[in-house]
Amino acid sequence: MSAPALRFSVDGAPVEAKAGQTIIEACDDAGIYIPRLCYRADLPPGGQCRLCTCKVNGRYAAACVTPVTPAIAVENDTPELRAERNTIVEMLFVEGNHPCPFCEKSGNCDLQAMAYRFGLSATELTYQFPNRDIDATHPEIFLDRNTCILCGLCIRASRSADGKAVFGFENRGARTQLTVNSPDGLAGTDIATADRAAAVCPVGCIVVKGTGYETPYGERPYDRQPIGADIEAQRHPSAERKDADV
Amino acid sequence: MSKPKLATCSLAGCFGCHMSLLDIDERILELVELFDLDRSPLDDKKAFDSPVEVGFVEGGCANEHNVRVLHDFRKHCKVLIAVGACAINGGVPALRNPIGLRECLETTYAGGTPDADHFVPYDADLPLLLDRVYPAHEVVRIDYFLPGCPPSADAIWEGLKELLAGRTPGLPYQLLKYD
Ligand code: SF4
Ligand code: SF4
Ligand code: SF4
Numbered sequence: 075m076s077a078p079a080l081r082f083s084v085d086g087a088p089v090e091a092k093a094g095q096t097i098i099e100a101c102d103d104a105g106i107y108i109p110r111l112c113y114r115a116d117l118p119p120g121g122q123c124r125l126c127t128c129k130v131n132g133r134y135a136a137a138c139v140t141p142v143t144p145a146i147a148v149e150n151d152t153p154e155l156r157a158e159r160n161t162i163v164e165m166l167f168v169e170g171n172h173p174c175p176f177c178e179k180s181g182n183c184d185l186q187a188m189a190y191r192f193g194l195s196a197t198e199l200t201y202q203f204p205n206r207d208i209d210a211t212h213p214e215i216f217l218d219r220n221t222c223i224l225c226g227l228c229i230r231a232s233r234s235a236d237g238k239a240v241f242g243f244e245n246r247g248a249r250t251q252l253t254v255n256s257p258d259g260l261a262g263t264d265i266a267t268a269d270r271a272a273a274v275c276p277v278g279c280i281v282v283k284g285t286g287y288e289t290p291y292g293e294r295p296y297d298r299q300p301i302g303a304d305i306e307a308q309r310h311p312s313a314e315r316k317d318a319d320v
Numbered sequence: 321m322s323k324p325k326l327a328t329c330s331l332a333g334c335f336g337c338h339m340s341l342l343d344i345d346e347r348i349l350e351l352v353e354l355f356d357l358d359r360s361p362l363d364d365k366k367a368f369d370s371p372v373e374v375g376f377v378e379g380g381c382a383n384e385h386n387v388r389v390l391h392d393f394r395k396h397c398k399v400l401i402a403v404g405a406c407a408i409n410g411g412v413p414a415l416r417n418p419i420g421l422r423e424c425l426e427t428t429y430a431g432g433t434p435d436a437d438h439f440v441p442y443d444a445d446l447p448l449l450l451d452r453v454y455p456a457h458e459v460v461r462i463d464y465f466l467p468g469c470p471p472s473a474d475a476i477w478e479g480l481k482e483l484l485a486g487r488t489p490g491l492p493y494q495l496l497k498y499d
Contacts, residue, residue, distance in 0.1 A: 085483045097404075162439075167409075172409075173411070173412070173415070174405065174469070174498035175405050175411065175412070175469030175498070175499045176499075177499075180498070180499045181434075181499070183499060186498055189498070190493060190496050190497075191490075193490060195464070195465040195467055195490075195491065195496065196402065196408045196409070196457070196465035197409075198457050198462075199459065200415075201410065201455060201458075203410055203416040203417035203418050203452065204418060205419065206418070214386075220418075220467065260423060291499070295339065300493060311381065314356075
């Protein structure tokens with residue numbers, strides 16, 4: 075006998091979850107997109123980027139690590155949360171160096187796509203222009219920390235999908251940075267191009283050499299459709315929001 | 321009624337954003353119906369002599385001359401629009417920012433170790449370089465931003481038309497690009 079569905083609401087609309095699902099899992103199934111940068115459905119959640127922060131019964135909670143419990147009222151797409159998510163994205167841009175015009179990830183980058191989805195024409199926060207290391211030691215995989223948003227996906231992918239421990243963080247707070255499991259840089263690790271960790275980076279920090287700019291401008295994934303559109307396409311037309319455009 | 325005036329400048333940019341403006345093809349005929357071109361490298365008018373409705377700013381500020389021009393634009397233009405990655409976040413010229421000005425110059429001109437024969441050029445006619453490249457909005461107030469490198473001709477056209485109609489130029493998804 076399967077466990078009974080849990081009923082809860084998202085922005086006033088009724089949603090059902092399977093027992094044990096997190097808010098983001100249940101919403102993905104229901105075709106409700108919650109913005110996220112550090113979450114992949116097949117990897118353990120990290121709760122790192124905070125973009126999926128919703129209000130659950132009035133209190134902030136990261137949807138990727140918060141399980142659904144019966145009858146919770148989740149706020150997701152509200153002016154307040156939209157504004158806060160905007161600021162998170164803007165902070166990620168100014169904290170690193172993001173030269174989109176010539177970045178290999180452009181058009182296929184979740185951070186850039188999120189800014190497009192939010193309609194962000196520019197940020198007026200002060201650019202930090204940090205001096206970050208690159209790692210070109212590996213013959214096939216390049217590491218450009220300038221764009222790293224410290225989402226932890228590569229760390230989780232390496233551990234749980236590849237059974238390795240290629241990546242980690244070092245230092246704390248504002249000095250946190252991505253490190254690799256060898257004093258000789260990426261070349262000293264056992265990473266391989268077929269690893270999930272080599273493909274999982276949502277930005278242009280981990281790139282497989284020789285693959286850049288393969289897809290022409292105009293045909294890249296986020297040229298075609300906004301990030302999250304695939305999830306929203308699953309939404310059942312009868313799942314109406316009860317409240318008007320909040 | 322006289323037409324609104326449009327001024328343009330290229331600060332620390334590559335003129336690509338101006339090229340993209342010209343890339344609107346035959347719509348340029350419509351543009352000259354909508355605007356009179358004022359101070360701009362396109363007509364070589366070098367100074368303002370009256371207030372202007374819209375200032376189109378390409379490039380950020382890499383030197384003191386850029387700062388002077390940008391202040392002049394702010395003073396004379398009712399609305400300033402930062403056009404392109406260079407104006408918005410420094411773009412390619414800002415690649416020097418994380419490295420530092422001295423190291424960049426000494427490496428470029430003197431192999432890292434200046435001596436009597438190898439030194440960073442200096443001349444009163446060379447505009448003084450700033451410590452780093454500043455996005456336009458870090459120097460003056462900017463009213464609107466049109467991202468891209470360059471923004472496509474369609475994006476520029478859309479933005480200018482919206483401005484003229486007194487609306488906030490918000491680009492549709494297909495035209496909002498950072499590259
Ligand atoms: S990682 Fe993404 S946001 Fe950063 S420069 Fe590359 S494309 Fe732009
Ligand atoms: S390298 Fe990429 S996947 Fe790893 S923490 Fe940085 S942004 Fe995330
Ligand atoms: S944004 Fe691009 S096209 Fe425009 S001035 Fe800068 S480099 Fe040139």
